[in-house]
Amino acid sequence: RKEVEQDPGPFNVPEGATVAFNCTYSNSASQSFFWYRQDCRKEPKLLMSVYSSGNEDGRFTAQLNRASQYISLLIRDSKLSDSATYLCVVNERFSGGYNKLIFGAGTRLAVHP
Amino acid sequence: NAGVTQTPKFQVLKTGQSMTLQCAQDMNHEYMSWYRQDPGMGLRLIHYSVGAGITDQGEVPNGYNVSRSTTEDFPLRLLSAAPSQTSVYFCASSGHYGYTFGSGTRLTVV
Numbered sequence: 001r002k003e004v005e006q007d008p009g010p011f012n013v014p015e016g017a018t019v020a021f022n023c024t025y026s027n028s029a030s031q032s033f034f035w036y037r038q039d040c041r042k043e044p045k046l047l048m049s050v051y052s053s054g055n056e057d058g059r060f061t062a063q064l065n066r067a068s069q070y071i072s073l074l075i076r077d078s079k080l081s082d083s084a085t086y087l088c089v090v091n092e093r094f095s096g097g098y099n100k101l102i103f104g105a106g107t108r109l110a111v112h113p
Numbered sequence: 114n115a116g117v118t119q120t121p122k123f124q125v126l127k128t129g130q131s132m133t134l135q136c137a138q139d140m141n142h143e144y145m146s147w148y149r150q151d152p153g154m155g156l157r158l159i160h161y162s163v164g165a166g167i168t169d170q171g172e173v174p175n176g177y178n179v180s181r182s183t184t185e186d187f188p189l190r191l192l193s194a195a196p197s198q199t200s201v202y203f204c205a206s207s208g209h210y211g212y213t214f215g216s217g218t219r220l221t222v223v
Contacts, residue, residue, distance in 0.1 A: 004155060034211075043203055043214035044156070087155065100146070100171070101205075101212060103155030 003027060004104035006088050012110045017078045021107045023071040023088030031099065033064055035073050036087040038106065044087055047073075078111045085109070115139050119204050119215035126194040126222045134189040134218050136204030144207040145187040149173065149200040150217075156203060162187055194222045 006023045013019050025033075033050040048055065050062040050071055061074040071088055088104035120135045138145065146161035158171030162181040176198060178190040187206075191198060199222045204215040 002155075008153070041217075043216050045214070046211050099144075099207075100158055100161065101156075103148075103157075105153055105155045 002104075003102045004088055004090050006104040006107045008105060008107060010108040010110050012112065013078055015078055015080060015111055015113055017111075018074065018076045019078060019109065020075075021073045021086055021088075021109075023073075023104055025069050025071065025088075025090045025102075027090070027092055027102075028066075028069060029092070030069075030090045030102075031093050032091040033071050034089040034091070034101075035060075035062055035071075036089050036103075038085045038087055040084075044103075047086070075109075078109075080111050080113065083109055083111045117204055117206055117213050117215040119202075119218050121218060122216065123219050124221070126191070126220065128194060128196060128222060130194050132191050132194065134191075134202055134204075134220075136187045136189065136215060137185050138187075138204075138206040138213070139185065140206060140208055140213065141184060142206035142208045142213075143184065145181070146171070146205050146207070147177070147179065147187070147189045148203045148205065150203060151200050159189065159202075191220075196222045198222050 035047040036044040037047045038044045050064045054063045059076045063072045085106040085108045087106045090102045117138045143164045147159040148156040150156045157173050160179040162168045168179050202218045205212045
């Protein structure tokens with residue numbers, strides 16, 4: 001079983017649509033959680049952190065359910081510029097007190113006019 | 114404010130050749146790491162370093178070596194390139210405000 005699993009998509013949606021991505025993780029001891037955005041042939045960039053209480057940044061809302069080991073990202077009023085791959089990322093602490101990022105394979109979003 | 118700089122951006126190698134992928138950061142981050150990204154898979158950790166002189170293996174270390182002689186630089190060496198090492202390689206450094214990735218090196222081994 002992969003440590004972080006995502007639906008690969010692609011999700012093809014019209015402008016203005018609301019789209020939701022889901023992610024599950026296997027390690028219940030995981031420390032923190034993120035969504036990264038990766039444009040075609042570019043490096044991943046942090047979109048937002050994910051907190052148990054849920055958090056919102058403009059049109060983007062992230063939720064974490066620790067009991068179900070489930071993370072979600074909701075994008076409202078989709079824009080053409082939202083087209084990208086969205087990576088679910090889990091931060092695990094390992095021996096020595098250091099952290100490492102575990103990446104899902106990503107969910108591809110294509111927003112069309 | 115360069116962040117993380119990777120060179121080269123593109124490279125084609127023949128099987129058996131060796132090369133070094135360069136990574137430098139100017140943010141004084143202690144933690145640096147190398148990932149590879151293959152189609153349909155998430156980024157996978159190759160090696161990481163928690164400070165100058167300290168390195169350790171990640172998830173997929175075979176065929177790669179690293180060293181960390183300074184805080185700024187963390188080169189990745191391919192000892193004897195194989196077609197299975199065809200991939201996109203990302204270097205990242207981490208500080209208080211999360212991870213910063215370099216722009217990547219696209220490596221093809223023929």
